[in-house]
Amino acid sequence: MMPMKLVARAAGAALCLGALPVRSADAPTATFRAFTYEGREALAPCDAATEFRNPVIGGMSPDPAVTRKGDWFYLAQSSFAYWPGIPVWRSRDLVDWSFVGYAIDRPSQASFRPGVGLSRGVFAPDIKYNPYNDTFYLLVTLVDAGGNVLFKTKDPAAGWSEPIPLGFGGIDPGIYFEDAETAYIVNNDDAPGNRPEYPGHRTIRCRPYDLVHDVCQNDRETILVNKGIRPEEKPIWCEGPHLYKIDGRYYLMTAEGGTADGHCEVIWTGLGPTGPFTPCRVNPILTQRDLPPGRPDPVVAAGHADLVETPDGEWFAVFLGIQPYRARGRKFANTGRSTFLLPVTWTGAGADRQPVILPAGREIPRVLPKTPFQRRAAAAGTVGRPVTGNIVCRDDFTTPELDPLWIQVRTPTETWARTGDGLRLAARAEDLGGTGNPSYLCRWVKNMSWTAEVTVDFAPQGARDFAGLACYQNERHFYAVGVAQGADGRRAVRVRKVDGETDVTVGEAAPDAAGPVRVRIDADAGVVRFAFAAAGGAWRPVAGVEDATILSTDHAGGFVGATVGCFATAAR
Numbered sequence: 001m002m003p004m005k006l007v008a009r010a011a012g013a014a015l016c017l018g019a020l021p022v023r024s025a026d027a028p029t030a031t032f033r034a035f036t037y038e039g040r041e042a043l044a045p046c047d048a049a050t051e052f053r054n055p056v057i058g059g060m061s062p063d064p065a066v067t068r069k070g071d072w073f074y075l076a077q078s079s080f081a082y083w084p085g086i087p088v089w090r091s092r093d094l095v096d097w098s099f100v101g102y103a104i105d106r107p108s109q110a111s112f113r114p115g116v117g118l119s120r121g122v123f124a125p126d127i128k129y130n131p132y133n134d135t136f137y138l139l140v141t142l143v144d145a146g147g148n149v150l151f152k153t154k155d156p157a158a159g160w161s162e163p164i165p166l167g168f169g170g171i172d173p174g175i176y177f178e179d180a181e182t183a184y185i186v187n188n189d190d191a192p193g194n195r196p197e198y199p200g201h202r203t204i205r206c207r208p209y210d211l212v213h214d215v216c217q218n219d220r221e222t223i224l225v226n227k228g229i230r231p232e233e234k235p236i237w238c239e240g241p242h243l244y245k246i247d248g249r250y251y252l253m254t255a256e257g258g259t260a261d262g263h264c265e266v267i268w269t270g271l272g273p274t275g276p277f278t279p280c281r282v283n284p285i286l287t288q289r290d291l292p293p294g295r296p297d298p299v300v301a302a303g304h305a306d307l308v309e310t311p312d313g314e315w316f317a318v319f320l321g322i323q324p325y326r327a328r329g330r331k332f333a334n335t336g337r338s339t340f341l342l343p344v345t346w347t348g349a350g351a352d353r354q355p356v357i358l359p360a361g362r363e364i365p366r367v368l369p370k371t372p373f374q375r376r377a378a379a380a381g382t383v384g385r386p387v388t389g390n391i392v393c394r395d396d397f398t399t400p401e402l403d404p405l406w407i408q409v410r411t412p413t414e415t416w417a418r419t420g421d422g423l424r425l426a427a428r429a430e431d432l433g434g435t436g437n438p439s440y441l442c443r444w445v446k447n448m449s450w451t452a453e454v455t456v457d458f459a460p461q462g463a464r465d466f467a468g469l470a471c472y473q474n475e476r477h478f479y480a481v482g483v484a485q486g487a488d489g490r491r492a493v494r495v496r497k498v499d500g501e502t503d504v505t506v507g508e509a510a511p512d513a514a515g516p517v518r519v520r521i522d523a524d525a526g527v528v529r530f531a532f533a534a535a536g537g538a539w540r541p542v543a544g545v546e547d548a549t550i551l552s553t554d555h556a557g558g559f560v561g562a563t564v565g566c567f568a569t570a571a572r
Contacts, residue, residue, distance in 0.1 A: 027416075028427040030458040030467030030483075030568040033397060033516070035423075037564060039390035039447030046367045046389075050375065052095040054299075054366050055321065055338035058388040059446035060561030061087075062337035063124040063240065064318040065174070066094075066308045067136070071377070073308060074127055074156055075318065076103065076138060077339065080560050081112040081121035082407045083437075086140065088127065088156045089384075093377035094308075094316055094341055095370070098384030099404060103138050103151055103160045110145050110163065112410040114436035118474045119558030120144045124240055124304070126174040127156075130183075133211065139166070139173040139185065148173050148187065150214075166216045168207065175209065176243035176273060183209040184273045185216060186252070188239035192226060200236025201227055204254055206243070206274050222274045228256045229266040229283050236262075240304040243273060249353070252277050253285075255303040259337075259559070262289050263303035265319065267354060281348060286319060286357035288364060293331075299323060299364040301337070305357060307344060312373040315344035317357045321364060324554075325448055327526030332552035334473070334523070335445055336561020338388075340364060343371055391446040397423040402441075406565070409472075410437045417441060422457075425568035427465055432567055433475050433498055440470060442565025445523075445551075452564045453520035460485040466494065467568035468519045471528065476500055477556035480567060481519045481530040481542060486510065493517060493532040495543040499550045507543025511535075521564065523548050 046053045055061070063078040075089045075097065085104035089097040103125065104110045112121045125140040138151045138160065148170070149163035166173060170189035177183045189205045191197065204225035208217040228235025240255040252268040252275075264287035268277035288302045305319035321340045324331035342364070344355045358364065370378065386392075395403055400420045416426040416439045425439040432438050458467040460483060468482015478498050486492030486508065495507040511517050511534035518533040528548040531539045549555050551562040 028459070028461050028465050028568070028570060030425050030427060030456055030566075032423040032425070032566045033455045035393075035395045035397070035452070035454040035566065037391065037393040037443060037450060037452045039392070039450045041390055041447050041449050043389055044367050049378075051367050051369055052341070052374070053388055054340045054364060054368065055323075055388055056095050056341045057089070057097055057339040058335070058391065059338060060336035060444040061339040062320045062559065063304050064320060064339040065126040065306045066318045067127050067129045068308055068310070069129040069136075071311060074100070074129070074136070075339070076125045076127040078124055078559075079122045081116050081118045081410050082560075083112060083409070083411050084407065085110060085112075085122045086125050086138070090156070092380055092383060093370070093374040094318070095374060096378065096382050096384055097387050100157050101159065101404070103140075105159065107411050108162060109151070109160070110142050110411070112145055114410065116144050116410060116435075117558070118409065119560055124172040126242070128175050128177070130177045130211070132177060132180040137175055139175050141171040141173065143171070164214050168216065168218050168221070170205070172240045174240075174242045176245070177211070178273055181210070181212050183211055184243055185209050186224065186241040186243050188237075188241065192223060198234050200258065201234070202236075202238050204238055204241045204252065224252060224275050224277055225254065225268070229279050242306055244307060245273075247353070250277075251354070253305065253307065255305070257287075257289065257303070259301055259304065261293075261300050263287065263301045264289060265303045265305045265357060269351070269354060280354035281352055282354060282356055285355060286317070288321075290361065291363060295363070297366070299340070300331070302340070302364060307355060310373045312376075314371050314373045315346070315355060317342050317344050319357070323448065325525035327549055330554070332526060332549045332554045334548060334551045334562045335448065336553065336559070342368070393443065405443055406441045407443070407563070408437065408441055412437050423566060425467065425566060427467055427568040427570045429570055431569050432470060432472065432478060432480060433503065435475055438567065438569060440472070440565060440567040442470070442472060442563035445471070445562040445564055449524045451520065451522050453518055454566055455516045455518050456483055456566070457516040458483040458568070460491065462570070464570050466496070468566075469521055469564070470567045471521055471523065471551060471562055471564045473551040473556045473562045474558060474560065477550045479521070479528060479530070479546065479551075481521060481532070482567070483517055493519065493542055495530045497546065506546060509540060509542050512537060
């Protein structure tokens with residue numbers, strides 16, 4: 001197999017996978033063509049000239065952090081143990097986002113080795129532009145892969161540095177630049193003395209950072225917050241902190257309440273970067289936890305926000321939220337956490353001046369009017385393809401460069417794919433149900449209801465050979481439909497379901513003719529269907545109506561949304 005070349009077309013720079021050994025040519029090979037993904041949700045009308053739709057980045061796009069350099073905004077998100085890691089986007093108006101590249105694109109920066117949990121890896125990056133030295137900084141926690149580190153670049157489209165270890169524990173580091181020589185790093189950390197009074201008791205801590213020598217001054221650590229905004233109520237998981245200086249006052253903003261339905265965003269104010277900080281008069285400044293749980297079409301778990309100012313002086317907040325559906329009287333979410341956007345209102349004056357993202361009791365609107373700044377910025381033209389709404393993706397794999405939004409599970413250790421005349425995947429012994437790096441190239445599921453299909457040409461050589469289309473939540477929760485070897489030794493189209501300890505074939509059918517086979521997955525909230533078509537024939541169902549809730553975090557656990565993509569394996 002020839003090495004696969006990934007090129008970030010929006011940035012014009014290759015994503016280096018490192019010098020990997022090439023998989024031996026004796027492995028069975030599956031060839032894929034004509035991949036299509038299409039969202040098909042019922043959406044409220046939205047006039048793109050005067051309005052924008054929430055979420056602004058749909059599907060799995062959690063823990064957003066944002067910064068601005070001149071007229072451009074840059075946004076980074078968590079990617080957990082998917083590879084490459086930490087997608088970075090840019091926009092003129094905070095609505096129309098163009099993919100820039102990945103902050104982690106080579107194993108020397110981070111390695112999500114076999115066995116690293118899929119919901120481990122990258123936690124909550126913070127991206128900030130430092131005007132004092134014209135440099136972007138990206139801080140992140142690499143769980144089970146290096147701890148808290150910092151990356152730098154002059155241009156996010158040109159790649160990022162090797163990691164600079166920060167030397168402290170905890171998670172969610174964020175940075176604020178005080179002057180040309182000193183920054184401050186805040187993070188979620190242990191309870192004082194590592195003696196929590198209750199589960200979820202955490203602190204927010206602060207440490208100076210020497211920008212000249214790139215050294216974190218951990219011996220000057222300060223606890224800024226103990227427990228949370230109302231300590232007497234035993235708040236849990238104060239995290240995702242950001243420190244700002246706005247009009248001469250300092251603001252410390254954090255999430256708390258956990259990243260499920262109790263999630264919220266709160267804010268403090270103080271006279272210096274190390275405090276003391278006093279809770280602002282209005283808190284929380286963003287939440288959906290007090291709204292009726294049975295309301296239609298809800299957004300839940302809103303929080304983990306970041307603030308940014310436009311060149312016109314308008315303020316916005318980006319934050320995560322979840323769009324669930326209901327099945328069997330419960331709510332489920334297969335798409336993970338998405339990136340939402342709201343304008344920020346400033347209230348009060350003097351020491352009481354503070355930002356509010358959303359007044360209490362209000363639902364997050366799905367369609368909002370664009371502000372004057374956004375209408376002006378949008379007049380310069382679009383910068384990217386749609387990343388929200390009913391996404392459509394088509395890929396014929398006809399070029400030697402793979403669309404950079406294709407990702408894989410964990411860090412690769414060998415090359416098992418190439419593109420050009422179709423996408424060719426080596427059917428390796430690493431299974432979708434394992435904890436390594438299977439031959440699986442995928443994309444985030446962006447919609448509650450969607451259809452994906454691909455044409456696969458595969459000649460299984462043994463009972464363990466299997467190639468086709470998978471919808472994957474994690475290694476213990478997924479569906480796969482594709483070409484396999486039947487009990488009679490002939491080709492068959494099979495549907496495999498893995499749900500925890502259950503690993504079964506839920507449907508199998510024989511194609512009518514030799515040659516490529518089209519396979520399709522149709523998902524509609526809590527149900528999923530599978531079909532195939534051979535030699536230009538009509539679609540035929542495989543299996544019945546299956547349970548799509550196994551693809552949700554509510555069922556499978558963890559933090560990631562579902563992916564869909566092409567796979568090839570020789571293991572079962």
